[in-house]
Amino acid sequence: MPDTSTPAIHLGPEYDPALARGIEGGGGRLVPLDDAEAVVWSGGPDAFPDRLPDTVRWVQLPSAGIERWMAAGIVDHDRVWTSAAGAYAPSVAEHAVTLLLAGVRGLGEQVRATSWRKAEFDARVGTLRGATVAIIGAGGIGRAMIPLLGAFGADVLAVTRSGTSVPGAVETVAASRTGEIWSRADHFVIAAPATAETAHLVDAEVMARMKPTAWIVNIARGSLIDTDALVRALGDGTIGGAALDVTDPEPLPAGHPLWTLPNAIVTPHLANPSTGLRTLLADHVRANVERFAAGEPLLAVIGLERGY
Amino acid sequence: MPDTSTPAIHLGPEYDPALARGIEGGGGRLVPLDDAEAVVWSGGPDAFPDRLPDTVRWVQLPSAGIERWMAAGIVDHDRVWTSAAGAYAPSVAEHAVTLLLAGVRGLGEQVRATSWRKAEFDARVGTLRGATVAIIGAGGIGRAMIPLLGAFGADVLAVTRSGTSVPGAVETVAASRTGEIWSRADHFVIAAPATAETAHLVDAEVMARMKPTAWIVNIARGSLIDTDALVRALGDGTIGGAALDVTDPEPLPAGHPLWTLPNAIVTPHLANPSTGLRTLLADHVRANVERFAAGEPLLAVIGLERGY
Numbered sequence: 001m002p003d004t005s006t007p008a009i010h011l012g013p014e015y016d017p018a019l020a021r022g023i024e025g026g027g028g029r030l031v032p033l034d035d036a037e038a039v040v041w042s043g044g045p046d047a048f049p050d051r052l053p054d055t056v057r058w059v060q061l062p063s064a065g066i067e068r069w070m071a072a073g074i075v076d077h078d079r080v081w082t083s084a085a086g087a088y089a090p091s092v093a094e095h096a097v098t099l100l101l102a103g104v105r106g107l108g109e110q111v112r113a114t115s116w117r118k119a120e121f122d123a124r125v126g127t128l129r130g131a132t133v134a135i136i137g138a139g140g141i142g143r144a145m146i147p148l149l150g151a152f153g154a155d156v157l158a159v160t161r162s163g164t165s166v167p168g169a170v171e172t173v174a175a176s177r178t179g180e181i182w183s184r185a186d187h188f189v190i191a192a193p194a195t196a197e198t199a200h201l202v203d204a205e206v207m208a209r210m211k212p213t214a215w216i217v218n219i220a221r222g223s224l225i226d227t228d229a230l231v232r233a234l235g236d237g238t239i240g241g242a243a244l245d246v247t248d249p250e251p252l253p254a255g256h257p258l259w260t261l262p263n264a265i266v267t268p269h270l271a272n273p274s275t276g277l278r279t280l281l282a283d284h285v286r287a288n289v290e291r292f293a294a295g296e297p298l299l300a301v302i303g304l305e306r307g308y
Numbered sequence: 309m310p311d312t313s314t315p316a317i318h319l320g321p322e323y324d325p326a327l328a329r330g331i332e333g334g335g336g337r338l339v340p341l342d343d344a345e346a347v348v349w350s351g352g353p354d355a356f357p358d359r360l361p362d363t364v365r366w367v368q369l370p371s372a373g374i375e376r377w378m379a380a381g382i383v384d385h386d387r388v389w390t391s392a393a394g395a396y397a398p399s400v401a402e403h404a405v406t407l408l409l410a411g412v413r414g415l416g417e418q419v420r421a422t423s424w425r426k427a428e429f430d431a432r433v434g435t436l437r438g439a440t441v442a443i444i445g446a447g448g449i450g451r452a453m454i455p456l457l458g459a460f461g462a463d464v465l466a467v468t469r470s471g472t473s474v475p476g477a478v479e480t481v482a483a484s485r486t487g488e489i490w491s492r493a494d495h496f497v498i499a500a501p502a503t504a505e506t507a508h509l510v511d512a513e514v515m516a517r518m519k520p521t522a523w524i525v526n527i528a529r530g531s532l533i534d535t536d537a538l539v540r541a542l543g544d545g546t547i548g549g550a551a552l553d554v555t556d557p558e559p560l561p562a563g564h565p566l567w568t569l570p571n572a573i574v575t576p577h578l579a580n581p582s583t584g585l586r587t588l589l590a591d592h593v594r595a596n597v598e599r600f601a602a603g604e605p606l607l608a609v610i611g612l613e614r615g616y
Contacts, residue, residue, distance in 0.1 A: 090437055090461070091435060091437070094409070094413070094435060094436065094437065094460060095413060097409070098406075098409040098410060098413050098415065101402070101405070101406040101409065101410075102406060102409075102410050102415055102419075105402070105403060105406050105578075106578070107406065107407075107410055107415070107419070107573075107575065108419055110573075110574070110575045110576065110578070111410075111415070111416055111419045111420060111573055111574075111575075112419060112420055113567070113574075113576075114562060114567040114568065115562040115567070116558075116559035116560055116561075116562075116576045117576060118559070118576035118577055118578065121575075121576060121578060122578060122581050122582050122583070123581075123582070123583060124583075125578050125581035125583055125584070126583065127399060127402060127583075127584050128402065129398055129399070129402065129584075129587075130587070147459050148459050148460065150459070151455050151456045151458070151459035152402060152456060153398070250424075251424035251426070252424055253424075254422060254423040254424075259421070259422040259423070260422065265415075265418075265419055266418070266419075266421075267415065267418045267419075267429075268418065268421075268424045268425060268426035268429060269426055270413075270414070270418070270426065270429060270430060270433050273430050273431075273433035274430050274431070275430070275431060275432075275433055275434065275435075276433070276435050276437075279437075279438070
């Protein structure tokens with residue numbers, strides 16, 4: 001039977017209206033640290049209390065990456081710690097779909113035009129309706145994209161490490177079979193982590209197998225794409241275009257060809273802008289307070305051994 | 309009880325694979341004109357048969373506007389005639405949401421940048437998540453937008469002539485009460501017909517009541533916005549921005565300030581590009597063949613008296 005109490009939660013290091021609404025909206029009440037069963041922390045590790053009361057059974061940290069918290073020795077075995085992993089997925093998914101739509105519908109060259117070039121642009125306007133979009137690395141962000149793409153009438157082909165079926169995708173392929181998808185999908189969203197295995201995952205050979213109308217969106221890390229090969233593929237029409245929120249090198253230097261190629265769109269790592277951070281963290285806090293109150297497993301529990 | 313036969317349909321003036329798939333996918337079979345119960349016509353009025361067999365009970369025309377067909381005296385009282393009204397709504401809705409996302413997330417200025425201006429752009433990146441989007445003129449296009457906006461977590465405030473509740477909108481307001489919405493909604497999509505009543509619907513006074521972060525998308529007709537007032541509102545930050553697929557004057561002349569204002573996006577009337585026409589018409593044909601086979605009312609039936 002779930003615990004239906006109203007958990008006593010400390011919000012630190014200072015009051016924040018969005019996070020307070022998240023706590024109260026999730027069924028919690030705000031209390032001083034000494035009375036707390038849980039702590040929601042919106043600051044960095046430096047101001048974190050040296051010692052938490054024994055009554056504190058859960059701490060919610062504000063960042064998705066917790067390297068600094070681990071390095072400071074703050075995360076312990078005495079209670080459950082949760083990060084903000086996944087909290088920012090809705091913003092990144094929105095940005096990725098915006099980039100894909102902008103690319104497929106030709107907005108890159110249209111936005112830069114300074115005269116009415118309707119006849120010239122018309123033939124290059126595509127649609128997501130009926131398209132197959134491959135999401136390479138369908139984790140939290142990729143999964144958040146699926147209902148968005150579905151609303152536009154696109155089918156999703158998901159690639160995950162294990163190949164375990166992703167809900168909402170028409171097909172899920174294991175990462176070891178990624179080679180099969182390059183010629184099958186109409187467009188590609190790169191959302192996989194940067195590892196030795198994924199470096200230059202998209203190279204000249206892979207792009208040669210894509211459809212000449214294919215758009216590539218990258219919201220993961222620049223290193224997953226061979227930038228020089230991409231510039232050549234964009235220039236000679238091997239693919240339709242690329243919309244990149246991350247680049248290699250990053251920041252992309254002034255004068256780089258990606259700034260001016262008509263079929264390239266570059267946004268400067270703004271898929272998760274600071275304007276949205278607090279709101280999305282508040283949603284995450286609300287979900288976790290609801291789970292805490294109900295005695296259910298929390299989201300984004302940190303594994304002390306694995307370090308995230 | 310529905311008629312479950314396989315209707316005999318003539319496709320003219322020539323074979324088209326997409327339309328043939330639409331007819332057959334809807335349950336029809338292709339026949340010569342003399343054997344036809346229905347005609348699907350993909351050409352203009354000039355090549356239309358002078359006389360149709362008496363067996364033809366329904367004719368599907370390929371365009372949404374049928375002025376030329378009416379002027380040619382082709383549409384008669386002897387059978388049901390349908391237009392393609394509404395068939396192109398999915399493309400226009402996709403374009404409208406693309407423009408709104410591009411605007412709200414700041415893509416206009418980002419796409420035109422030629423260096424990494426992350427810190428400068430970050431504060432101006434918005435989101436549709438939690439936003440209220442007013443659709444002014446929620447007909448077929450507006451209704452097609454509602455599930456798209458919903459997927460991004462936006463609420464829709466619909467404005468229709470009658471004020472009759474629009475499914476999926478959180479609220480529907482009659483056109484006579486449009487004045488109430490300018491200060492309430494976060495963003496605006498103009499989708500109403502161009503009439504004497506809607507000319508300069510969005511003027512200086514209306515924009516002054518909008519939030520300073522509001523984006524206006526226009527996929528209807530340029531005349532609904534007072535262009536000079538819009539240029540001033542964009543320049544002095546009265547509103548967040550404007551993304552326009554239609555302009556006044558149209559085509560927008562080279563050198564017009566809307567081409568270069570950082571918070572303006574202009575696409576040259578490409579919401580319904582020629583690349584998508586045949587596919588969308590085929591979907592419409594399929595839906596109508598299904599209805600014809602089932603003896604149900606057809607979509608976009610032409611009223612000879614009202615002229616559309």
